[in-house]
Amino acid sequence: MPTTSLPPTAWAVLGLLSFPGERTGYELKKWADASLRFFYGAPAFSQIYAELRRLEELGHVTSRRSGPQEPRTKRSYAITEQGRAALAAWADGGQDVDPVGLRHPVVLRVWLGHLATPERLETLVREHVARTEGELKEVRDALARADGVEAWAHPQIALRWSERRLEAEIELSRAMLADLAALTPPEDPQRAAP
Amino acid sequence: MPTTSLPPTAWAVLGLLSFPGERTGYELKKWADASLRFFYGAPAFSQIYAELRRLEELGHVTSRRSGPQEPRTKRSYAITEQGRAALAAWADGGQDVDPVGLRHPVVLRVWLGHLATPERLETLVREHVARTEGELKEVRDALARADGVEAWAHPQIALRWSERRLEAEIELSRAMLADLAALTPPEDPQRAAP
DNA sequence: TAGGACATGTAATCAGTTACATGATTAA
DNA sequence: TTAATCATGTAACTGATTACATGTCCTA
Structure with missing residues (x-):
């Protein structure tokens, strides 16, 4: 061969x-x-x-x-x-396991944040969190369907990895939200601070 | 236009x-x-x-x-x-922010774990952790170089996101390692347990 | 004076997507 | 009987990579 x-x-x-x-x-x-x-x-x-x-x-x-x-x-x-x-x-591929490929359009937009309003950026990230929560639900459904099937032991591990990774994705988004908020000092439009 | x-x-x-x-x-x-x-x-x-x-x-x-x-x-x-x-x-692209694209060749191989030995799988994941630690160092270097530059505020947030995401990637790998270990019941080659 | 970084590009190829076309089977 | 799902495929395109070619500028 x-x-x-x-x-x-x-x-x-x-x-x-x-x-x-x-x-x-x-x-x-x-x-x-x-x-x-x-x-x-x-x-x-x-x-x-x-x-x-x-x-x-x-x-x-x-x-x-x-x-x-x-x-x-x-x-x-x-x-x-x-x-x-x-x-x-x-x-088994000892030699060459190719690198993890990641394309994150939301982070790409945050990276370009100087072109947007803080509010828009926040919305973008929040929408991403919502989408991710939807995906998380799907993984959990898949996990439930795979549960108990002996032959699926490894696919189950891959799905568990996916579940944790989506949970991490959400946490990452929240941390980014906090970073973004820290950039825009908290406004106090009623009374001007000294 | x-x-x-x-x-x-x-x-x-x-x-x-x-x-x-x-x-x-x-x-x-x-x-x-x-x-x-x-x-x-x-x-x-x-x-x-x-x-x-x-x-x-x-x-x-x-x-x-x-x-x-x-x-x-x-x-x-x-x-x-x-x-x-x-x-x-x-x-700003309100309508259509395209989905996060992820291709993870290591998880792909774990998913196919029934074709490999537990040892080989473990090595694959450990190597991945090592590579990821290397990348983490690179992000931190980039972060250090960007530090303090006013115009780079948003790129810095993107880099911080990347740093946390690599940290998460390592944790995810360790959790997967634990899942894999749980699949192979702990051997006790010296004395056969009852 | 040689090697490495700087600098720009062409050619060939491929992976992968979208849009479209077609038809069978099943359930409401 | 009609809509959804099952099922397979073609055509056109394009995003993106690799390999190659070429030459300059700087520095050890």
């Missing part, structure tokens, strides 16, 4: 198939949205299908049409032994 | 120019590496130059050759009033 190096997303898709059972591209997408998404992002449908075709060409997965015959019925994928070995080798 | 929507990276580059002074593409890259990088990632040289050309075409920046004449001497960029207005409008 010619060690074709693949993008992490390909390994993520293959990883989705490394858990017991076979599934369709569509199912894989739902799965990605409910777990992978919290620590790695979820690829678009079109990319999942593309990766599955590539993985099949490489012999890392096999597929079979499940709908009897006919045009474009559903196609279920399963990982091969070769695929499992390749995935394990990648996951 | 025809509200040409630009990718966040273009605004980030323009943002770098929104602080007092003019600078070259090369300087912008150094800057991005020392600040932007910690919460948004730093674009490659080639992309910075490309964005600068685009921003100039849009009238958001102007440039002048600093080396007297001759082939490819350095070119310094400055933001225009129009550019500043456009940037402020984007930063």
